[in-house]
Amino acid sequence: MREPATPPGIEGVAAPSGLMRAWGSLVDFCFPTLCPYCGQHEASGDSGSLFCPDCEANCAALAGRQCARCSASVGPHIDASAGCVHCRDERFAFEAACSLGPYREGLKSACLQAKMRSGHSMTVGLAQLLWRQRGHQIESWKPDLIVPVPHHWWERLRQFHLVPLNLAETLARKTHKPLRLDILRKTRRTEKQALLPVTKRRANLKGAFAVGGKADLGGASVLLVDDILTTGSTAHECEKTLKLAGAAEVYVAVIARASSR
Ligand SMILES: [Zn+2]
Numbered sequence: 001m002r003e004p005a006t007p008p009g010i011e012g013v014a015a016p017s018g019l020m021r022a023w024g025s026l027v028d029f030c031f032p033t034l035c036p037y038c039g040q041h042e043a044s045g046d047s048g049s050l051f052c053p054d055c056e057a058n059c060a061a062l063a064g065r066q067c068a069r070c071s072a073s074v075g076p077h078i079d080a081s082a083g084c085v086h087c088r089d090e091r092f093a094f095e096a097a098c099s100l101g102p103y104r105e106g107l108k109s110a111c112l113q114a115k116m117r118s119g120h121s122m123t124v125g126l127a128q129l130l131w132r133q134r135g136h137q138i139e140s141w142k143p144d145l146i147v148p149v150p151h152h153w154w155e156r157l158r159q160f161h162l163v164p165l166n167l168a169e170t171l172a173r174k175t176h177k178p179l180r181l182d183i184l185r186k187t188r189r190t191e192k193q194a195l196l197p198v199t200k201r202r203a204n205l206k207g208a209f210a211v212g213g214k215a216d217l218g219g220a221s222v223l224l225v226d227d228i229l230t231t232g233s234t235a236h237e238c239e240k241t242l243k244l245a246g247a248a249e250v251y252v253a254v255i256a257r258a259s260s261r
């Protein structure tokens with residue numbers, strides 16, 4: 001594939017000077033970062049996590065064996081290398097997906113907090129945890145580019161911050177791969193997927209995404225990033241669009257896998 005362009009704001013950013021690092025350390029000492037999940041305990045700075053040890057364990061406890069195709073949780077005796085009961089009858093345009101765990105209990109609560117006005121550090125904390133739990137899987141996919149699921153411009157105005165974008169920024173730093181915001185765009189507003197019956201979700205998104213004018217992915221492997229995967233309709237529609245632009249393979253990384261059943 002051709003070499004992707006250097007992303008603005010990810011590569012090429014000057015490293016902070018020694019003075020700035022010293023100032024950052026002083027601020028951290030005087031105002032220790034509190035865990036975004038409980039808001040009470042200090043983040044476990046030694047491991048680099050934004051969560052305190054208890055909250056990290058709470059979120060990570062749900063990360064178990066997953067279906068290699070759709071990332072749904074599977075039992076220890078199930079061979080899910082080629083799909084599971086949740087995805088065997090589904091046609092996906094993407095190759096495989098991974099998530100931190102199922103959309104329930106502590107992880108559901110964390111995903112809901114991430115969408116709120118003060119949810120930026122929660123989002124970054126979850127992305128870091130996803131990397132610690134599933135980084136080996138993401139690296140095995142050898143992505144060339146990191147692309148967040150885009151929002152329509154009207155939807156962007158109504159959001160406090162864009163969770164898929166914040167997740168993708170963190171994963172771009174972890175993978176040292178370019179974050180590309182110019183490739184995929186949403187061309188029209190759509191009904192909220194969560195408010196629609198499963199049977200209408202694919203129709204709701206049909207034709208809602210397009211590639212940027214000059215995007216030529218030239219056989220690239222793309223990591224598509226979103227917060228929650230439920231029916232896979234959003235990822236499927238994005239992947240179809242990315243492959244029309246020349247992507248050879250598309251993989252999906254999300255924080256949580258919700259059941260559509
Ligand atoms: Zn905590």
Ligand SMILES: [Zn+2]
Pocket residue numbers: 067068069070071072083084085086087088
């Ligand atoms: Zn599956």
